Amino acid sequence: MQITGTFIDEISHDIPHQNWGAKEWDADFAHMKKMGIDTVILIRSGYRRFLTYPSTYLIDKHGCYRPPEDLVGLFLNLSEKHGMTFYFGTYDSGKYWDTGDMRHEIDINLYIIEEAFQKYGHHKHFGGWYLSLELSRKTKGAVESIARLGRQCKAVSNGLPVLISPWIDGKKAIEAAKVQLTKVDSISLKDHEKEWDEIFDGIKKDIDIVAFQDGHVDYHELEDYLRINKALAHKHGLQTWTNTESFDRDMPIKFLPIKFEKLLLKLEAARRAGCEKAITFEFSHFMSPQSAYVQARHLYDRYMESYLTP
Numbered sequence: 001m002q003i004t005g006t007f008i009d010e011i012s013h014d015i016p017h018q019n020w021g022a023k024e025w026d027a028d029f030a031h032m033k034k035m036g037i038d039t040v041i042l043i044r045s046g047y048r049r050f051l052t053y054p055s056t057y058l059i060d061k062h063g064c065y066r067p068p069e070d071l072v073g074l075f076l077n078l079s080e081k082h083g084m085t086f087y088f089g090t091y092d093s094g095k096y097w098d099t100g101d102m103r104h105e106i107d108i109n110l111y112i113i114e115e116a117f118q119k120y121g122h123h124k125h126f127g128g129w130y131l132s133l134e135l136s137r138k139t140k141g142a143v144e145s146i147a148r149l150g151r152q153c154k155a156v157s158n159g160l161p162v163l164i165s166p167w168i169d170g171k172k173a174i175e176a177a178k179v180q181l182t183k184v185d186s187i188s189l190k191d192h193e194k195e196w197d198e199i200f201d202g203i204k205k206d207i208d209i210v211a212f213q214d215g216h217v218d219y220h221e222l223e224d225y226l227r228i229n230k231a232l233a234h235k236h237g238l239q240t241w242t243n244t245e246s247f248d249r250d251m252p253i254k255f256l257p258i259k260f261e262k263l264l265l266k267l268e269a270a271r272r273a274g275c276e277k278a279i280t281f282e283f284s285h286f287m288s289p290q291s292a293y294v295q296a297r298h299l300y301d302r303y304m305e306s307y308l309t310p
Helices: 022-035 056-062 071-082 095-099 102-120 142-157 189-203 219-235 260-273 294-307
Strands: 003-008 039-042 085-089 126-130 162-164 209-213 239-245 277-281
Touching: 003 239, 022 071, 022 294, 039 071, 039 126, 039 277, 056 102, 071 085, 071 102, 085 102, 095 102, 102 126, 102 142, 126 142, 142 162, 142 189, 189 219, 209 219, 209 277, 219 239, 219 260, 239 260, 260 294
Parallel strands: 003 039, 003 277, 039 085, 085 126, 126 162, 162 209, 209 239, 239 277
Antiparallel strands: none
16 A cells, blocks of 8 residues: 655644755655655644744734744645645644643634635645544544534535544553553553544534544554444545554654554555555655655655565
């Protein structure tokens, strides 16, 4: 199964910034294209006070910093140049992470979705939306928030597709700031199936695509969870992608590019489970030949040898 999409993690809180300008981003899109990537997904348009584009609303009403460059505009132009579809990622105020209640993110994003589409929706490569509100369980306000924001995305854009990328609450579902790598109280297959059946039933009219993050369970367990995800998504009329993490959750240093063998194991599990498309988090840090991590360029080489060498 080939990786044909990637997140763009320009606004991050746990991965070092690479300080790229337009030249470096152009080169990276060319590397993506060579690898077969046709879809780029902005992981979030802003996080707390940092932004990817000069949002009048967020700067004036919420004290966010004015960015030195309009990266959303840049990414859309590069998507056009390299023939890719761009998904706009919503804003993350951080309040959900602070409180555990996702409903804090609704009102602010209703404005952002409308503002973003007014500013960029005319671009022919603006192809969809990504709701940056990550969830794994039926947590407080999750179904209400995802459904409301997905509905807003569709309303302002005449029905463009909406993507979410939740995680499985497995033994590797550990906060980045914590030292440990695994936990004891991970979710069972049965409970995962029950909870996500309920979640999908609540959001199925407002979401089109679900791409579960694949790094939170062990490699030999992953296929079972992906098969459940596929069956539930099919039941509720959703497309099933897989978010193949190209960073390693097994290392004490968070986060480094993943071992190629592990990436293969996960892609094979997704293929056998019937996932329709593989995207990754994320190319620029963990797979790009120009990444700050030297291991990333080697991962790119191994991937190209395995998937794209005649």
